[in-house]
Amino acid sequence: MQTRFTAEQLRDPDIAAAEPILRKCVHCGFCTATCPTYVLLGDELDSPRGRIYLIKDMLEHARPATASVVQHIDRCLSCLACMTTCPSGVHYQHLIDHARVHVERTYRRPFADRFVRSLLAWVLPYPARFRWALGLARLARPFAALLPARLSAMLALVPRTTVGATSIATPVGATSVATPRRDASVASGGARRVALLAGCVQTVVGPQINAATERLLRRVGFDVQTIGGCCGSIVHHLGREAQNGDLAAGLIERLHAEHARQPFDAIVVNASGCGTHLKDYNFIFRNDSALARKAEVVSALTRDITEFLAAHELPKPTIAPGLSVAYHSACSMQHGQKIDREPRELLARAGFTVAEIPEGHLCCGSAGTFNMLQPEIAARLRERKLANIARTGAQVIATGNIGCITQLGAPDGLPIVHTVELLDWATGGPTPAGVRDSSTSRLSS
Numbered sequence: 001m002q003t004r005f006t007a008e009q010l011r012d013p014d015i016a017a018a019e020p021i022l023r024k025c026v027h028c029g030f031c032t033a034t035c036p037t038y039v040l041l042g043d044e045l046d047s048p049r050g051r052i053y054l055i056k057d058m059l060e061h062a063r064p065a066t067a068s069v070v071q072h073i074d075r076c077l078s079c080l081a082c083m084t085t086c087p088s089g090v091h092y093q094h095l096i097d098h099a100r101v102h103v104e105r106t107y108r109r110p111f112a113d114r115f116v117r118s119l120l121a122w123v124l125p126y127p128a129r130f131r132w133a134l135g136l137a138r139l140a141r142p143f144a145a146l147l148p149a150r151l152s153a154m155l156a157l158v159p160r161t162t163v164g165a166t167s168i169a170t171p172v173g174a175t176s177v178a179t180p181r182r183d184a185s186v187a188s189g190g191a192r193r194v195a196l197l198a199g200c201v202q203t204v205v206g207p208q209i210n211a212a213t214e215r216l217l218r219r220v221g222f223d224v225q226t227i228g229g230c231c232g233s234i235v236h237h238l239g240r241e242a243q244n245g246d247l248a249a250g251l252i253e254r255l256h257a258e259h260a261r262q263p264f265d266a267i268v269v270n271a272s273g274c275g276t277h278l279k280d281y282n283f284i285f286r287n288d289s290a291l292a293r294k295a296e297v298v299s300a301l302t303r304d305i306t307e308f309l310a311a312h313e314l315p316k317p318t319i320a321p322g323l324s325v326a327y328h329s330a331c332s333m334q335h336g337q338k339i340d341r342e343p344r345e346l347l348a349r350a351g352f353t354v355a356e357i358p359e360g361h362l363c364c365g366s367a368g369t370f371n372m373l374q375p376e377i378a379a380r381l382r383e384r385k386l387a388n389i390a391r392t393g394a395q396v397i398a399t400g401n402i403g404c405i406t407q408l409g410a411p412d413g414l415p416i417v418h419t420v421e422l423l424d425w426a427t428g429g430p431t432p433a434g435v436r437d438s439s440t441s442r443l444s445s
Ligand code: SF4
Pocket: 034, 035, 036, 037, 038, 046, 047, 048, 051, 075, 076, 077, 078, 079, 080, 081, 082, 083, 092
């Protein structure tokens, strides 16, 4: 694609980064076939190619975003399926991230929109605030039908209960993450050490995931230093550049200080949306003289938990689970980090039968805060995903991202758990909540 940026425009490092991405697009349209919003809506402007045109036009002419452009950009899930499909290697992720920041800088959203987005950005990255908000939301749930559609969609996503953590070490830099209690049965040999990102939303709605991850890592032989605080991913997808910069810089400094004190073998992340973001810090901070080098180190050390475990010897299973698992690969896992094989192989090695979900490349509609900001599209993607999962006949759903767990979970549906909960269970941990399997038998050691 030809571009016509002036020399002065190209002095802006963000435009300089966008230009070669735009030039790589050859308009072939292959990406449209795997774009969830194009598949659902059939509008070229809700396809990757259409959005690339809109972004190019807006940036080239240095135009403020219009309501129409914002609508199509907001409908993008940032699922990055288009990047997996694109034969030309168009780095759509950096383009849409830039476009979202441009929208925030140049477009004044309607009041209700501004209010909801500000509320999400004020609450979600901060566990203490999020806990309060969840409590209030549970009280408000009986009145959901009386509320505007977007607020009632937000209430529908609130988990009815929060599973308690069974073991999590004290995180560095996040006083609000609870329950520092060690499980003596999983003490490691202490020879090697990893950082475990505690995260924000997950510490509130799924603390059992960090507990299972920590037990697994110790069983494999690693000391675990839990590092608290939001990585900035949630607000990054809202186009909030400054808030993302603050949150990410804080996390980089905490990780770097701990790494300097005693080096980590890896920074382990068990929410694939956060992992994708940490792996992109080297790009986000590329022009920051104080943080560029530290961000590079963090990105280079970051591993998804399944990527990390696949490179190490897991303990032998202590049970024969006999369960069929529908593995739902989160978009940030399969498209953002290109991790496909490892979670499936780990589950199979632990004794589970892994069922493939039809249309596995399509997003479930979670996508950070997308399911709260675009509830109609998110609901259609959820229904489609659950119908495809039902076709597998599996007894449980496993995935590697807390957003998908929240999006696909339902009190009357199949249990949905994080992949590490199943691996932890198979190698000596507790049975994950909701999973009841009569065909499981205990193996003699
Ligand atoms: S990121 Fe996902 S929703 Fe957005 S254009 Fe690409 S495929 Fe479509």
